[in-house]
Amino acid sequence: MTRRETSAELFERFRSNLTIRTLLKAIQREIKPLNRSLRIMEVCGTHTMTLHRSGLKPLLRETGVEMVSGPGCPVCITPDFYHEAIIDLVTSRRNIVVATFGDMTRVPTRKGSLQTTVPAAGSEIKIVYSPEEAQELARNRPDSEVIFFGAGFETTIPAIAFTVRQAASEGLKNFSLLGALWLIPPAIEAILQSGEVTIDGFIYPGHVSAIIGQQAYEFVAEKYGLPGAIAGFEPADILLGLLSVVRQIRQGQPTVANEYRRVVTFNGNQKARQLMAEMFEPFEATWRGLGPIKNSGLRLKKEWQSFEAREKFRLRFEAGRPHPAGCRCGEVLKGLIDPVECPLFARSCHPDHPLGPCMVSYEGACLIEYKYSSGAKRK
Amino acid sequence: MCLAVPGKIISIEPNGTGKVDYMGTTVVANLSLLPEAKVGDWVIVHAGFAISRLDRQEARRTLRLFKQLEKLNSSD
Amino acid sequence: MKQISLEIGSGGRLMQEFIRDKIVRVFNNRYLKPLHDAAFLPEGLALTTDSYTVDPIFFPGGDIGSLCVNGTVNDLVVSGARPEFLSLALIIEEGIDMPDLEKILLSIKKAATRSGVKIVTGDTKVVPRGQADRIYINTAGVGRLISRPQPERINPGDKIIVTGPVGEHGLAIMLARNNFRMSSKVRSDCAPLTFLLPLWKKGALWMRDITRGGLATVLSELADRLKHPLLVEEEKIPLSRAIRGAVEILGIDPLYLACEGRALIVAGEKEAAQILKYLKKNPASRQAAIIGEVQDRIGRPGEALLRTRSGGLRLLEPLTSELLPRIC
Numbered sequence: 001m002t003r004r005e006t007s008a009e010l011f012e013r014f015r016s017n018l019t020i021r022t023l024l025k026a027i028q029r030e031i032k033p034l035n036r037s038l039r040i041m042e043v044c045g046t047h048t049m050t051l052h053r054s055g056l057k058p059l060l061r062e063t064g065v066e067m068v069s070g071p072g073c074p075v076c077i078t079p080d081f082y083h084e085a086i087i088d089l090v091t092s093r094r095n096i097v098v099a100t101f102g103d104m105t106r107v108p109t110r111k112g113s114l115q116t117t118v119p120a121a122g123s124e125i126k127i128v129y130s131p132e133e134a135q136e137l138a139r140n141r142p143d144s145e146v147i148f149f150g151a152g153f154e155t156t157i158p159a160i161a162f163t164v165r166q167a168a169s170e171g172l173k174n175f176s177l178l179g180a181l182w183l184i185p186p187a188i189e190a191i192l193q194s195g196e197v198t199i200d201g202f203i204y205p206g207h208v209s210a211i212i213g214q215q216a217y218e219f220v221a222e223k224y225g226l227p228g229a230i231a232g233f234e235p236a237d238i239l240l241g242l243l244s245v246v247r248q249i250r251q252g253q254p255t256v257a258n259e260y261r262r263v264v265t266f267n268g269n270q271k272a273r274q275l276m277a278e279m280f281e282p283f284e285a286t287w288r289g290l291g292p293i294k295n296s297g298l299r300l301k302k303e304w305q306s307f308e309a310r311e312k313f314r315l316r317f318e319a320g321r322p323h324p325a326g327c328r329c330g331e332v333l334k335g336l337i338d339p340v341e342c343p344l345f346a347r348s349c350h351p352d353h354p355l356g357p358c359m360v361s362y363e364g365a366c367l368i369e370y371k372y373s374s375g376a377k378r379k
Numbered sequence: 380m381c382l383a384v385p386g387k388i389i390s391i392e393p394n395g396t397g398k399v400d401y402m403g404t405t406v407v408a409n410l411s412l413l414p415e416a417k418v419g420d421w422v423i424v425h426a427g428f429a430i431s432r433l434d435r436q437e438a439r440r441t442l443r444l445f446k447q448l449e450k451l452n453s454s455d
Numbered sequence: 456m457k458q459i460s461l462e463i464g465s466g467g468r469l470m471q472e473f474i475r476d477k478i479v480r481v482f483n484n485r486y487l488k489p490l491h492d493a494a495f496l497p498e499g500l501a502l503t504t505d506s507y508t509v510d511p512i513f514f515p516g517g518d519i520g521s522l523c524v525n526g527t528v529n530d531l532v533v534s535g536a537r538p539e540f541l542s543l544a545l546i547i548e549e550g551i552d553m554p555d556l557e558k559i560l561l562s563i564k565k566a567a568t569r570s571g572v573k574i575v576t577g578d579t580k581v582v583p584r585g586q587a588d589r590i591y592i593n594t595a596g597v598g599r600l601i602s603r604p605q606p607e608r609i610n611p612g613d614k615i616i617v618t619g620p621v622g623e624h625g626l627a628i629m630l631a632r633n634n635f636r637m638s639s640k641v642r643s644d645c646a647p648l649t650f651l652l653p654l655w656k657k658g659a660l661w662m663r664d665i666t667r668g669g670l671a672t673v674l675s676e677l678a679d680r681l682k683h684p685l686l687v688e689e690e691k692i693p694l695s696r697a698i699r700g701a702v703e704i705l706g707i708d709p710l711y712l713a714c715e716g717r718a719l720i721v722a723g724e725k726e727a728a729q730i731l732k733y734l735k736k737n738p739a740s741r742q743a744a745i746i747g748e749v750q751d752r753i754g755r756p757g758e759a760l761l762r763t764r765s766g767g768l769r770l771l772e773p774l775t776s777e778l779l780p781r782i783c
Contacts, residue, residue, distance in 0.1 A: 015765055017690075017764060017766040054765040054767050054769075055763045235765040371772055
């Protein structure tokens, strides 16, 4: 890499046809002695996206690797009752501003979506790209109550932690958080414990790992004897991760490989982890599809309760039946079925009219399958 | 959604934000989670915050690995 | 659906359905039915109309004034007609600043002069504050046919040409809304395509300006009309450096971003080479490229496929409702 080389040129090589062919061939060579095909789970919506968008999925299938999508989309795994509680609030109270990421506004529930909802007078729903934008709204609108409704994994949680702490130090009283904050390692463990899905190994998320580090997945190799690799988001990154996983299987030596060393370290981002620990505590959170999982969600600690929207507005979370009947997002999220196996997929459920969250989010397995997969052309 | 491509810090403001360049398009990112970041670093930005520095040495190592695999393939 | 949603206007599948079920079925006649960018009238005339509601009304690289002329002019050009006359209807919100309005009118004049069209009739309405967003403009255009698009003559082996880097208008508008703490050099490509007119005599079989829904949607709609699938190479699609950076940051697919000064052209292999040579000489299309061809080996009829940089194949679906509305 010369001094003049830009990141553009760097990522070109991670996408180039030659690199991809090289890596596929190497994977093929490793897989041959196994005499069987492998099922590998990716637990990151951006990985799912890369696999489809680059057309890698069918190429991998030919090579003997079946990729299964796990719970890698925070919007998708957030149960309806979060949305329903915030919809109740914004339709019944004046001067409420709900600030949230774009995907979140389109999730359909029994009470409609934030996008179709008609807020009470003086209340509104705002799309933001960063929790700091929500905080800015609170500063600029002292007469409104601004609630940041944020869904995210470890990648996003430190940013939210920072924002709440900042609000506290500024004495910002009209800002609060409705967090749907999820932790990846407990979800992986829940999938392994349930024993419902057969998988041969994992591709671990790239930027979640940038925060929590390589150490976070050691239990998968040690306790469950399954191989895995952390991978970046370019097509070549994912293949590099897969090459490592296949090698681990062939050599019978499961471990946690880090194939995204240019970004991920063993311990992750210490500062971010400290901040998360300072602001949040783990609790048994309920995931769509996976159900309640011990220590899998984060909520604000007692000392920050004045920023907890759930407390501040006495939000009622009512777990109900999945909406609508027939939607199999839950099974898609567990990797039990492919999106195309859901009876609603591409029939009554499509991106213009999503029935479940997996068809809403850019990271949702159903939307990605619908948009990019040539095998399922629908007319 | 994760942003795969690193950007380059081109300036740092006293308030802890930095201007990050992606081939001529720049974003303002909060650098608080990456206190060691300095101008010229390549960083990964997520939800408005820089979360990780790109280790160029490691990137180069990966590219070299691709080259080695290419050779291995052509000697098949 | 009981109420109209924004998605109906997004240029995607829902809009196609709406036009088919609620417009064509009701007004059915032989001029409307082909649903070209312009209607082909008797005596070799072509007629088209378009309404402009872009937000913001001023953006890097253009404004609603240049847009409302170029958009309508381009619809005529890609229909094989030389644009001659335009109508101009303004719907103005009470309270808009006069200098802003004057600036827009000046843009309209400049754009009309550049394309050689005359504005020959019009209308002005002012509505109470809040009943429109600053200004909406409708233009209709009449042109004289110099050729006819011939999609029925498109065959396997024919080449697909794009006249320049894609996605600039869509991105410039998104960024002008100032949501992203981003700044960029990306400017709208808003420009007249009148320089493409000679290509109708150089063997162009079909043209389409790449507007809402971007390159992917145009390709997918073309594939729908043809007996053969289309295949384009991701590597060959021209993208400016600034666009490549910005779409990475925003996580959007540049193939779905609108243009306002680019077209897709289909021509036979030999003619395509000639056409490309001609385009490369013109400053407005210096980065034109052959990006793919009509297939008889890969894919199924009705499909538009993309060969990705990684060597995989993926289907190009028309735009669904995800991108932001009101880009034109």
